[in-house]
Amino acid sequence: MDLLQILKQLKKIEPDQNYSRTSKMAILGHQITPKKTWQDLVWPTVRFGAGAALTTILIILIFVGFSKFSPMEDIDMLTLRAEAEAIDIQIQLTGLAYDRPLELINQTTTRALSESKTTSKTKTDVSNPDNKPKEDAKTEEVLEQVSINQALQELIK
Amino acid sequence: MSALAISALFFLSAGVTLAAENKKTEPTECNFGDKIQSLELIQNNAKLGESEKIKAELQIRKQILRQIISCSSEEARLLKLKLTDTSIVDRLVEKLKLNLITEINQAVDYYQNKNSQIDNLGIWGSKNMAQQILDWRRGNYAQLIERTANLVAWNNNQGMIGVAEIRLAETKKDLEVEIDNQKIQEVMDEAETNLTKAKTLNQRAREALLNSNNNSINYLEIIKQSLESLGKMYDNFFEIKELATDT
Numbered sequence: 001m002d003l004l005q006i007l008k009q010l011k012k013i014e015p016d017q018n019y020s021r022t023s024k025m026a027i028l029g030h031q032i033t034p035k036k037t038w039q040d041l042v043w044p045t046v047r048f049g050a051g052a053a054l055t056t057i058l059i060i061l062i063f064v065g066f067s068k069f070s071p072m073e074d075i076d077m078l079t080l081r082a083e084a085e086a087i088d089i090q091i092q093l094t095g096l097a098y099d100r101p102l103e104l105i106n107q108t109t110t111r112a113l114s115e116s117k118t119t120s121k122t123k124t125d126v127s128n129p130d131n132k133p134k135e136d137a138k139t140e141e142v143l144e145q146v147s148i149n150q151a152l153q154e155l156i157k
Numbered sequence: 158m159s160a161l162a163i164s165a166l167f168f169l170s171a172g173v174t175l176a177a178e179n180k181k182t183e184p185t186e187c188n189f190g191d192k193i194q195s196l197e198l199i200q201n202n203a204k205l206g207e208s209e210k211i212k213a214e215l216q217i218r219k220q221i222l223r224q225i226i227s228c229s230s231e232e233a234r235l236l237k238l239k240l241t242d243t244s245i246v247d248r249l250v251e252k253l254k255l256n257l258i259t260e261i262n263q264a265v266d267y268y269q270n271k272n273s274q275i276d277n278l279g280i281w282g283s284k285n286m287a288q289q290i291l292d293w294r295r296g297n298y299a300q301l302i303e304r305t306a307n308l309v310a311w312n313n314n315q316g317m318i319g320v321a322e323i324r325l326a327e328t329k330k331d332l333e334v335e336i337d338n339q340k341i342q343e344v345m346d347e348a349e350t351n352l353t354k355a356k357t358l359n360q361r362a363r364e365a366l367l368n369s370n371n372n373s374i375n376y377l378e379i380i381k382q383s384l385e386s387l388g389k390m391y392d393n394f395f396e397i398k399e400l401a402t403d404t
Contacts, residue, residue: 105305
């Protein structure tokens with residue numbers, strides 16, 4: 001082999017491709033990123049999937065799994081209690097209706113209770129003229145409470 | 158959501174309480190205290206001559222009678238309005254409601270008739286009319302109000318029983334897993350018994366309501382007992398919830 005042929009062969013010699021690339025990047029000032037393997041591609045997907053699954057499980061646990069001990073249970077109890085109280089009020093109204101059927105029709109418990117107090121006072125004061133001249137606020141309040149039937153009774157006298 | 162819907166139905170059936178506030182059957186401005194006081198002052202006024210006293214007394218008596226009739230008519234009108242607004246599913250009870258409305262119309266006619274007679278009254282006549290109206294109110298009209306109250310009470314009970322039935326079904330469904338718990342099963346059976354009792358009493362009340370000639374039945378007592386059974390059923394629900402939480 002003569003010298004000329006040896007020199008031609010030397011022209012074909014090339015550097016390692018990976019070395020060439022990293023050297024080039026180093027000269028150009030780029031950060032060198034190693035070539036991605038199949039693990040590098042799959043791992044983020046697995047990590048994201050696991051995170052999403054965990055979040056979903058937590059949401060399900062919060063809204064369904066723990067519902068027995070959560071405010072949702074309290075709302076159910078509150079509804080039940082409100083209904084039970086409504087029944088109690090109806091029982092009281094039905095009890096009052098023996099003497100005051102209009103109260104049941106009107107469905108006003110508080111009014112019934114306050115009136116039952118004032119009417120008893122009215123009966124005493126209006127039927128007793130000796131107490132009549134009392135010019136105080138209490139008398140005014142009592143006099144305002146004379147009902148239709150009581151007024152009729154007064155007219156009969 | 159379903160709980161909210163059922164609650165809405167429940168409170169609606171309980172008498173539409175808030176709406177009814179604006180339609181009270183007893184007019185609020187019908188108090189006669191000041192006029193009765195004026196009447197008493199005239200009767201006890203020694204300074205007035207006999208004829209002046211009679212004239213003044215008659216005038217105030219007529220005013221009171223007119224006010225009484227106006228208030229009574231308004232009371233009847235509002236009672237009718239309350240009945241008209243009550244929606245009833247049961248056909249026979251609805252028929253009873255219409256009969257009651259007719260009777261209320263007759264009551265309004267009665268008051269109008271009395272009102273037309275006031276101008277011609279003397280003192281004795283005014284006392285007589287007051288007695289007649291009082292007797293009529295204590296007899297016919299009080300009975301009319303009582304029957305209306307009975308109907309309203311029964312109608313309110315229907316909504317409450319309806320919701321209680323739904324609640325029982327819901328509670329049963331919720332506890333399907335825990336139903337093998339002996340104590341829960343016992344309380345659940347008790348709840349069912351209470352509901353059955355409430356419904357039986359409600360049916361008795363309906364029959365009594367439709368048969369108004371039978372005065373021996375204490376109608377309101379039956380309704381009250383029915384409601385008390387419903388109340389006991391809710392106590393059972395609370396006990397079941399407590400037991401279910403403990404397990």
